[in-house]
Amino acid sequence: MTTKTGLPWPDGCLGAVSLTFDDGRASQLQKAIPILAEHDLRATFYLNPKGDDWLDALAPWREIARAGHEIGNHTIGHPCSKALFDDPGLRCLERMTLAEIEADIVEASREGIPEQAEFSFCYPCYQEHVGEGLTRQSYVPVVARHFIAGRGQGERGHNIPATCDLAYLYSWKAEFLTAPTLVGMAEQAATLGRWTIFTIHGIDDGHLPLSEVAFRELCGFLARQRLPGAPTDAHLDGAGGGSGEADRSLERVIHHEATMTRSSLVLLTSW
Ligand SMILES: [Zn+2]
Numbered sequence: 001m002t003t004k005t006g007l008p009w010p011d012g013c014l015g016a017v018s019l020t021f022d023d024g025r026a027s028q029l030q031k032a033i034p035i036l037a038e039h040d041l042r043a044t045f046y047l048n049p050k051g052d053d054w055l056d057a058l059a060p061w062r063e064i065a066r067a068g069h070e071i072g073n074h075t076i077g078h079p080c081s082k083a084l085f086d087d088p089g090l091r092c093l094e095r096m097t098l099a100e101i102e103a104d105i106v107e108a109s110r111e112g113i114p115e116q117a118e119f120s121f122c123y124p125c126y127q128e129h130v131g132e133g134l135t136r137q138s139y140v141p142v143v144a145r146h147f148i149a150g151r152g153q154g155e156r157g158h159n160i161p162a163t164c165d166l167a168y169l170y171s172w173k174a175e176f177l178t179a180p181t182l183v184g185m186a187e188q189a190a191t192l193g194r195w196t197i198f199t200i201h202g203i204d205d206g207h208l209p210l211s212e213v214a215f216r217e218l219c220g221f222l223a224r225q226r227l228p229g230a231p232t233d234a235h236l237d238g239a240g241g242g243s244g245e246a247d248r249s250l251e252r253v254i255h256h257e258a259t260m261t262r263s264s265l266v267l268l269t270s271w
Contacts, residue, residue, distance in 0.1 A: 009161070013227050013267040015189035018197045019043040020151055020171065022074060022122060027205035029060055035216050037067070039223035041266065046074035046122035046151075049111035062113060071113045072120045073147070075104050080125035094132040101130050102142045109146070118148050126153035128168060143167050151197060157185065158194035171197040175208035179217030186221055190268040227267040 009015065019036075021028045024047040036043055047061060065071045079101065082092035093101075105121070112119065121143050128140050128150075143150040144167035157172025164170070172185055182198070189196035201208035203215055 009193065015193050015268045016195045017186050017189050017222055017266045017268060020197060021045045021200045023201060025202045025206060027203040031203040031212055033064060035219050039219040041219055041222060042068045044070040044072050044120060046072040048074050048076055048078050049108055050076045054111060065113045065115055070119055071116060072122055073105060073108045073112060074122045075124055076108045077104050078124040081127050084125060093127055093130050096130045098130055098137060098139055098142060101139050105146060120149040120151060121147040123150060123152045128152060140167050158189055158196040161195055169197055171199040174198045174200045174210045177214060179214040182214055182218040183221045186218065222266045225268045
């Protein structure tokens with residue numbers, strides 16, 4: 001079933017965009033949050049809850065969760081493939097088992113934001129395996145067991161609601177991109193009826209920076225083109241309520257309580 005518009009989204013909506021931020025960088029608090037607030041937008045922030053002073057470091061993020069943003073799980077140890085480093089040390093995905101990565105993920109959730117009943121996961125370095133060669137295994141099933149959604153990176157940054165794997169969603173890397181490129185990608189979500197997810201690290205900060213100017217332009221575009229307010233049940237009436245496989249898939253994307261796919265989902269309307 002599709003809605004009156006013939007698209008898989010609720011009527012009046014052509015596509016959707018989610019903004020996600022990795023690694024809990026200070027520039028996200030200092031620059032991204034005020035810009036999001038100016039535009040009445042919500043986002044998802046993936047943290048690594050580590051260190052003796054973690055509860056102190058968590059304090060500002062609790063405020064952010066109360067303002068309607070999602071605080072997601074990015075593991076404690078942020079393990080990545082040894083193939084990315086000259087000397088990865090002992091801790092890398094190739095030297096981990098499924099039980100070890102699961103223990104890290106579960107521990108990170110325990111140190112998370114208690115007020116959030118459910119939240120999503122973000123794969124460190126976008127990678128979803130442990131072991132290598134003959135022992136290599138995907139840990140996507142671990143994420144699927146513990147979370148309503150997992151964000152990775154794909155060949156394409158947009159997801160097709162009817163067919164996407166919620167446990168490994170595609171995203172676009174936003175670092176170094178210009179405002180016209182970012183806005184073009186968001187427009188593409190509406191043009192193609194897709195769900196586009198952006199991955200952002202620092203704002204004018206760190207080794208994967210997105211400029212404040214470009215981020216502000218993207219937020220301006222989303223604010224102008226969005227269906228007003230966060231998606232509500234009223235917006236979603238008529239979408240995903242059918243019995244077909246595509247409808248069930250869309251329902252998973254927009255009807256559940258994950259803030260990446262609900263409160264912080266920006267539904268785009270026509271322009
Ligand atoms: Zn990261």
